[in-house]
Amino acid sequence: MIMGNQAIALGALQAGIGLASGYPGTPSSEIIEYVAKYRKETGVYVEWSVNEKAAVEVAAGASYAGARVLVTMKQVGLNVASDPVMCLSYVGVKGGMVIVAADDPGPISSQTEQDTRLFAQFSKLPVFDPSSPEEAYEMIQDAFDYSEKYNTPVILRPTTRVDHSYASMNIPTLPKARRIEGFVKDTKRWVIFPRTSFLNHKRVFDRNEHILPDVFSAIKYNFIEGMAVLAAGKRLGIITSGISYAYVKEALSLIGKDDALVMKVGTPYPFPEKKALELLSKTDEILAVEELDPVLESGLISICGKYKLGNTVRGKLTGDVQEAGENTVESVKAALVYFYGIRSSETDQAANTPDLPVRPPVLCAGCPHRGSFYAVKQAMKGEKTVYCGDIGCYTLGNAMPLDMCDTCLCMGADITMAQGFFHAENNRKCFSFIGDSTFFASGLTGVVNAVYNQACITLCILDNSTTAMTGHQPHPGTGVTMMGDIVNKISIEKILTAMGVNPVLIVDPFNLAGSVAAVKEAAASEGVSAVIFKSPCIALAQNPGYTVQPKQAVDETKCIGCRKCINELGCPALVFKSAEKKAFIEPSLCTGCSLCSQVCPVSAITAENTEAENE
Amino acid sequence: MSESADKSILICGVGGQGTVLAAKLIAQAAIAKGVHVRSAETIGMAQRGGSVVSHVRLGSNAPSPLIPYGGADVIIAFEPCEAVRNIAYLKEGGVIAVSCKAVQPVSASLSGKTFDAESMITFLKKHAARVMVLDTDSLCMQLGSAKAANTLLLGAAASSSMLGVTMDDLKAALKVLVKPDFAALNEKALAIGAQAAEQTAVPHKSAILPRRQGIKHSS
Numbered sequence: 003m004i005m006g007n008q009a010i011a012l013g014a015l016q017a018g019i020g021l022a023s024g025y026p027g028t029p030s031s032e033i034i035e036y037v038a039k040y041r042k043e044t045g046v047y048v049e050w051s052v053n054e055k056a057a058v059e060v061a062a063g064a065s066y067a068g069a070r071v072l073v074t075m076k077q078v079g080l081n082v083a084s085d086p087v088m089c090l091s092y093v094g095v096k097g098g099m100v101i102v103a104a105d106d107p108g109p110i111s112s113q114t115e116q117d118t119r120l121f122a123q124f125s126k127l128p129v130f131d132p133s134s135p136e137e138a139y140e141m142i143q144d145a146f147d148y149s150e151k152y153n154t155p156v157i158l159r160p161t162t163r164v165d166h167s168y169a170s171m172n173i174p175t176l177p178k179a180r181r182i183e184g185f186v187k188d189t190k191r192w193v194i195f196p197r198t199s200f201l202n203h204k205r206v207f208d209r210n211e212h213i214l215p216d217v218f219s220a221i222k223y224n225f226i227e228g229m230a231v232l233a234a235g236k237r238l239g240i241i242t243s244g245i246s247y248a249y250v251k252e253a254l255s256l257i258g259k260d261d262a263l264v265m266k267v268g269t270p271y272p273f274p275e276k277k278a279l280e281l282l283s284k285t286d287e288i289l290a291v292e293e294l295d296p297v298l299e300s301g302l303i304s305i306c307g308k309y310k311l312g313n314t315v316r317g318k319l320t321g322d323v324q325e326a327g328e329n330t331v332e333s334v335k336a337a338l339v340y341f342y343g344i345r346s347s348e349t350d351q352a353a354n355t356p357d358l359p360v361r362p363p364v365l366c367a368g369c370p371h372r373g374s375f376y377a378v379k380q381a382m383k384g385e386k387t388v389y390c391g392d393i394g395c396y397t398l399g400n401a402m403p404l405d406m407c408d409t410c411l412c413m414g415a416d417i418t419m420a421q422g423f424f425h426a427e428n429n430r431k432c433f434s435f436i437g438d439s440t441f442f443a444s445g446l447t448g449v450v451n452a453v454y455n456q457a458c459i460t461l462c463i464l465d466n467s468t469t470a471m472t473g474h475q476p477h478p479g480t481g482v483t484m485m486g487d488i489v490n491k492i493s494i495e496k497i498l499t500a501m502g503v504n505p506v507l508i509v510d511p512f513n514l515a516g517s518v519a520a521v522k523e524a525a526a527s528e529g530v531s532a533v534i535f536k537s538p539c540i541a542l543a544q545n546p547g548y549t550v551q552p553k554q555a556v557d558e559t560k561c562i563g564c565r566k567c568i569n570e571l572g573c574p575a576l577v578f579k580s581a582e583k584k585a586f587i588e589p590s591l592c593t594g595c596s597l598c599s600q601v602c603p604v605s606a607i608t609a610e611n612t613e614a615e616n617e
Numbered sequence: 618m619s620e621s622a623d624k625s626i627l628i629c630g631v632g633g634q635g636t637v638l639a640a641k642l643i644a645q646a647a648i649a650k651g652v653h654v655r656s657a658e659t660i661g662m663a664q665r666g667g668s669v670v671s672h673v674r675l676g677s678n679a680p681s682p683l684i685p686y687g688g689a690d691v692i693i694a695f696e697p698c699e700a701v702r703n704i705a706y707l708k709e710g711g712v713i714a715v716s717c718k719a720v721q722p723v724s725a726s727l728s729g730k731t732f733d734a735e736s737m738i739t740f741l742k743k744h745a746a747r748v749m750v751l752d753t754d755s756l757c758m759q760l761g762s763a764k765a766a767n768t769l770l771l772g773a774a775a776s777s778s779m780l781g782v783t784m785d786d787l788k789a790a791l792k793v794l795v796k797p798d799f800a801a802l803n804e805k806a807l808a809i810g811a812q813a814a815e816q817t818a819v820p821h822k823s824a825i826l827p828r829r830q831g832i833k834h835s836s
Contacts, residue, residue: 003644003654028661111661167657167682170648248681256685331685355701356740359722359732361631363665398665403727471662572723574666580729590754590763 004171006164009135011036013142018180020069022048023057026472027076028111029165030104038484045179048484053443054083068182069097077105077116091126092202098149105161107293107328117294118159119270126206129157129271133247135169163245210272219276223268230285231261238262239285241298246291246329253335273301282313289341290317365398367575368593370537373511375399375406381521387431388423392416394437395471396464403572414444421457432459439469439477452530453502460524461532466539503530511535514600551594552609558584560606567598623676624781625684629703630695631720632664639767640671646786647675657682675781690779693770696720697737713745714773716753749773749814765806772810
C-alpha cells in the first residue's frame with residue numbers, strides 16, 4: 003500500500019534525484035520523510051530546510067551543479083518561495099528540478115484555497131496535475147525529463163486526496179542518485195541580469211505559448227475517452243483534472259451515463275491546446291469539473307475565443323459547479339445530473355438525524371500550549387491587550403474558553419503584526435505567540451525589525467521541541483537532521499538575547515504560578531521582551547524516554563461542582579458529570595499535566611495513587 | 618479479485634482515537650490477498666479532536682478513493698455521534714460496528730449540553746440493517762489495554778462477513794503492522810470484538826424479525 007506522497011517520493015528517487023529539500027506543510031509533509039527513508043540505499047541528500055525559500059535556493063545550487071533536485075511544500079509555502087521561483091523560471095536549471103506544491107481544496111488544513119495551477123501560469127512554469135498516486139509516480143519522473151529538456155523548473159501539483167490517498171502499487175528497485183557533471187562557471191547563464199531576463203522572457207514565452215501546448219497535447223497525461231452521442235440535439239463533453247477525474251468516472255457510473263466525451267487534463271499549464279480543440283470539435287456543450295479556481299474552464303473559453311468557436315462552456319463561472327471547497331463524488335454527481343438535465347425522482351434522503359456535536363479541532367489533553375495561553379491570560383487580566391497568533395497547533399488557542407488568539411494571518415506575522423498594533427495604539431499590551439519551528443522559519447527577521455524600530459511587545463515562544471501540527475518534523479532547535487545526524491541545537495534564547503531582546507525568560511508552562519510571574523515581568527519591561535515556554539509536545543512526551551506523569555483524578559468528596567477547571571482550561575479530558583454535579587477526568591485522555599489541579603479552588607484534583615507503571 | 622469482492626468500508630471517529638490503524642489493517646489484509654485497494658484518510662488539523670474519516674475501498678472497480686453516499690458496506694465507528702454523522706454513506710443492507718461511548722467535545726462540556734450515546738444508537742438501529750454495539754471501554758478493561766478499541770471494532774466488523782477480509786486475514790495483517798509485543802493482545806481483541814458482536818448484534822430493519830427483542834438485547 004503506497005501513500006500518494008510516498009509515490010511522489012519514490013518517483014523522484016526513481017528519476018535519480020541527488021537532493022531533496024522542503025518545509026513541512028499539510029498535505030505535502032510526508033514526501034520528504036519518505037525520501038529520507040530511502041536515503042541510505044540511494045545516496046540522496048535530504049533536508050528539512052528552514053523555510054520554503056531556503057529549500058528552493060538550496061535545490062537551485064545543487065541543480066546548477068547538475069544534480070536532479072526535488073523541492074516540496076504546501077501551496078502557501080510557494081508564496082514564501084516565490085522570490086527564487088519567479089527568478090529561476092527565467093534563469094532555468096541544469097539538473098532537473100521538480101517543485102511539488104500541494105494544494106488543499108476545502109481547505110482542510112490551510113489558510114487559503116490558493117490554486118497552484120494559476121501560480122504556474124504566473125511564474126511561467128509547466129505544471130503537472132496527478133489524478134492518483136499511480137499517476138503521480140509516473141508523472142514526476144517525466145516531469146524531471148521535461149525540466150531538463152526545456153531548461154525550466156517544473157511544478158507537480160497534487161491535492162490532498164492524492165497526497166493522502168493510498169493505492170496498491172509495485173515499485174521496482176530504486177537506482178542510485180545520478181552522477182553529476184559539476185558546476186560550470188558561466189555568468190551569462192547563472193547571473194540574472196535585466197538584459198538576459200529580456201531574452202529569457204522571449205524564450206520562455208515561445209516555449210509556453212508555441213511549443214509546449216502542442217507537445218503536451220500528445221502526451222499520455224492528457225487524453226479524451228468515451229464518445230459523445232447526440233442526445234437531445236447536443237453532444238456533451240466533460241473536462242476535468244486531478245482527483246476530480248476519479249469523481250467524474252464514479253459519478254457517471256452512478257447515474258448510468260457513458261455518452262459524453264471526457265477529457266482528462268494532466269498539464270493545466272501550458273494548456274494542451276490541440277487536445278482541447280479536438281474536444282471542442284466533437285462536442286457542443288462542455289462541463290468543467292475541477293477544484294479551486296476555474297482554470298480548465300477559462301482555458302477552454304480562451305481557446306473558443308481564439309478560434310471563434312461557438313461551444314457552450316459551463317463550470318464554476320456559470321454557477322454549475324461549486325465555486326469553493328472540495329469536490330466529492332456527490333457534488334460532482336449533482337453537477338452532472340444538472341448538466342444532463344436529468345429529472346431526479348430520488349430525493350436526498352437526509353434522514354432527520356439527532357443533533358450532532360460540532361467538533362472543531364482543539365489543543366490535545368496535556369498540550370503545553372494550554373498552560374502557556376492560560377498563564378498569559380491570567381497575568382494580563384484587566385489589561386488592554388492584543389494576542390497575535392500564528393500558524394501551528396497553537397492557532398487552536400483561539401478556541402473557547404482560552405480565546406487567546408486574536409489574529410492569525412501567515413507564518414511569522416504574529417511578531418510583526420504585534421508591532422503594528424503597538425505603533426498604532428501604544429497603550430495596548432501587544433503579545434505575539436509563535437512556535438519554535440515557525441520562529442526559525444519566519445520569526446527571526448520580525449524580531450530584528452521590532453528591536454530596531456523600537457517596538458514594545460512581548461514575544462511568547464511556545465517551544466515544544468518539534469513541528470507538531472504537520473507530524474513532528476525536526477527543525478534547527480531540535481538537534482537532529484533528516485540525514486540522521488545529531489547536531490548542535492540552535493538556541494532561541496541566545497538568538498533573542500543577541501538581538502537585544504530583554505528580558506528573555508524561560509519557564510515551564512505547567513508551572514502556572516511561575517509562568518504568570520514571568521509574563522508579568524516581561525510585559526512590564528520596556529522594548530521587546532520574551533517568555534520562552536518550554537515543554538515537549540504531549541504527543542512526543544508519551545514516547546519512551548520521557549517521564550510519565552501520574553494521571554490526575556477528582557476527589558468527589560471535595561469537588562464543589564464549580565466547573566472552574568472545565569470553564570477556564572477547556573481540556574478534552576475534563577467533563578462534567580451532570581447527575582453528580584462533579585467534574586470528572588477521563589483517564590484514557592489525561593496525561594497528568596496537573597494544570598487543572600493548579601486551577602481548582604478547593605484542591606479537589608490530585609495525582610492518582612497508581613502503582614508506578616511508568617518507565 | 619472478482620467484482621463481487623468489491624467492498625467499501627468507512628471508518629470514522631474523533632481525532633486521536635486510532636482510526637488510521639484500523640484502516641491500514643483492513644488495507645493490508647486485502648493487499649495480502651491480491652485485492653486492489655484505494656483509501657483516503659484525514660491528516661492534519663482535524664486530527665486534534667475533530668471528526669475524522671478513513672475511506673477504504675477494496676477491489677478494482679472503484680476509481681475514487683472517497684466512497685459515495687450509499688456506497689459503504691460497513692461503517693466502523695469509534696464514536697456513536699460520528700456513526701450518525703456518516704450514516705448517509707451506508708449502503709442499503711450495510712452494517713455498522715459502533716462503540717457505545719460518546720466523546721463530548723470541549724464545547725459541549727462548556728455549554729453543559731452534552732450528547733448521549735443512547736439516542737444515537739437508537740437512530741442507527743432505525744436506519745441500518747444491522748448494528749453491532751460494543752462497550753469498548755469495558756472490553757478494553759477486560760483486555761487490560763486502553764488502546765484496543767480499534768481492533769475490538771475490527772473484530773466485530775469482520776464477524777459480519779461483509780468486510781471483504783476475514784479474521785485470519787486481519788490476524789496476518791496485525792503481524793505486519795503492529796509491534797510483536799502488541800500482536801497477541803490485538804489478536805485477542807479481534808476475537809473478543811467478534812464475540813461481543815455476536816452477543817449484541819441483532820438484525821433490525823427487517824420488520825419480520827423480532828425488533829423489540831433486538832433493542833432490549835443491545836441496550
